[in-house]
Amino acid sequence: MDAKTLCLGALMHSEASGYEIRKLFEGGPFSAIYDVSFGSIYPALTVLLDREWATCCVAEQSGRPDKKVYSITPAGRVAFLEALSTTPAPDKMRSEMLFILSFGDHLPRTAVLDLIDRYIADYEDRLAAIDDCDDDTLPPVRRFVHNFGITMYETALEYLRTHRADLVDETTPATDHAHQPGEHIATAGGVQ
């Protein structure tokens, strides 16, 4: 999906500056949906102006730097809805944490647990962020997407919290590979 389309989507709801658009995707209502960076947003907005899919005016603010506020044009709305009608690509995930974690056998046990702790903290932040975006007036489809994100984050957190403990318990001497689910020994002090 093109950064231009993402910016148009952000502008569909209300006018915004580049900085504000970014915040919609980082901590805002789109944060669980799509990642896009500064380096894509500003060039995309310039292109939107060229194509007259958006207009721009400078807003002077008291106590803050000026900002360039972009608004979508009727032609922009048409272009956006046309872009939405294309067949969407499948979801793409990029989790460095899980990738590193999957090589946990080659890492110190403490590093693995630290990594999981950081993972949990990260998802707690994300969950809190989109919880703040809640709004009683969300139309049904928006609420559908919003709650989807919350559900996924909560599931991830529950899994991580629950099975982190299992990993600690399962720490074993060399030979035992067969992991019997259901067998839990009380956590001893010594990690390896």
Next chain:
Amino acid sequence: MDAKTLCLGALMHSEASGYEIRKLFEGGPFSAIYDVSFGSIYPALTVLLDREWATCCVAEQSGRPDKKVYSITPAGRVAFLEALSTTPAPDKMRSEMLFILSFGDHLPRTAVLDLIDRYIADYEDRLAAIDDCDDDTLPPVRRFVHNFGITMYETALEYLRTHRADLVDETTPATDHAHQPGEHIATAGGVQ
């Protein structure tokens, strides 16, 4: 995360060709963890040879084209473990489906439902794919990651199936004009 690191990770377990590495990330055990494309893998493998982090030999096959099989070197293992020790970036998600879905109010109701159906079918395929990767001999940390992916996929599927029905119920009969004020909060139900 660099494509070089991802390739080294794939080679940590066993030697593989570029094509086989790709399959690990598309439908294989890494498919729920990280997306990486052909255009990154082949150049990365060339760099690995340059740095002597991997070696390569041509394997002639009967009934198939020859392939270039890469193996990680001791220096490659060192470089990989070093790369793992860097602080991981937060997870990045890119879901065109959810993005489009969040503008469902501007689309025909049937298009929204079709989109959800395609979303469900996509996740069913993904779940089936990593289910096939299951293996009783997985060490604990690998199993942790494997089951994490399964849990996330299953949660997504359950949410989509359940709340798709809600969206249908909320549909106002035939009169096309989007959401009627006052009706839209009603269902939207529990996230728990």
Next chain:
DNA sequence: CCGGTTTGTATCGGTCTGACATATGTCAGG
């Protein structure tokens, strides 16, 4: 023997990332 599918390697234009540069303004603290 033709077209379709799978396996396999490789490249390339266009796009995106992540870090950096630049600037204005607040606020706490010395």
Next chain:
DNA sequence: CCTGACATATGTCAGACCGATACAAACCGG
């Protein structure tokens, strides 16, 4: 009142990446 830390705000750029395409060898059904 100066400094440093932080938030707001716009923008650029080298390098990395994506997705489409090309090429090729082998299989298989009709």
